[in-house]
Amino acid sequence: MDDVDRALVNRLQRGIDVCGRPFAPVAAALGIGESELVSRVARLLGEGRLSRFGPMYDVAGMGGAFTLAAMSVPEAEFERVAALVNAHPEVAHNYEREHALNMWFVLACECADDIGRTIADIERETGCAVLDLPKLEEYHLDFRIEV
Amino acid sequence: MNVPVDARLDPTDRAIVLATQAGLPLVAEPYHAVARAIGVPPEEVMTRVERMRARGVIRRIAAVPNHYALGYRANGMSVWDVADDRIGALGPRVGGLAFVSHCYRRPRVPGRWRYNLFAMVHGASRDDVEAHVREIAALLGEAARAHEVLYSKRILKKTGMRLRAK
Known part of the structure; x- marks a missing residue:
């Protein structure tokens, strides 16, 4: 990563506007062209430095739920269990953690009722009991890392 | 569970979500590309995306970094057993710490899970994370009766939300 890549990662975490050419102002501020900007983003995605780029959807805003x-x-x-869990499109993220509870995953369901159904499916498929810990309150969600 | 009827996506919004949930097209005019893909005028796509953002369906249109690949190799999910009558005041203060990326109150599950406050901490090393966890402990003081840090070993999946195509 060069300085432009780093500036891009920092800047793009803040978000871009909705307009016909949304990359143009960001590219201009970095002193590069739009086509160079999009090819850099594609490369950063390909290298795995960015997980994704685009709208960050909140299923709760569309009548659904996370847990x-x-x-x-x-x-x-x-x-084997990881493969079974990951096969569900409702599983948005899944992490292995060092703990007796060693698998932690986020479910994002378009209908809130699907949370319970998906958990029941996963318990049946894997034979493992699922601890369901929905958020009751959110205290912060505007974090950006600086590189 | 009752959900406000207007919270559901109409078919065109849903088509936009399906076309962009894996990512925005990486071209100079991404909404025009979405418009061509789903057969809706570009102006309507932009109006709808902006409306979804205003309604909170879209939090922002942004890059999601891979912390590991960017040098933040240690990721600790710190979990805290905080007195119920104190968590409302203390939770926002923990969430406001610069090194906490996500902070939630979650339920206790009797006999299985005692921790009601979750604060995700990122650092370049475990020493970093542990120093941050000590800061959280100092902030919570006696209101926190116990805590643990669950370090991540591996990302098994990180796609973000995916709607099923109907």
């Missing part, structure tokens, strides 16, 4: 779920998965079963 954080956790399971204790036996070590020998871990890869």
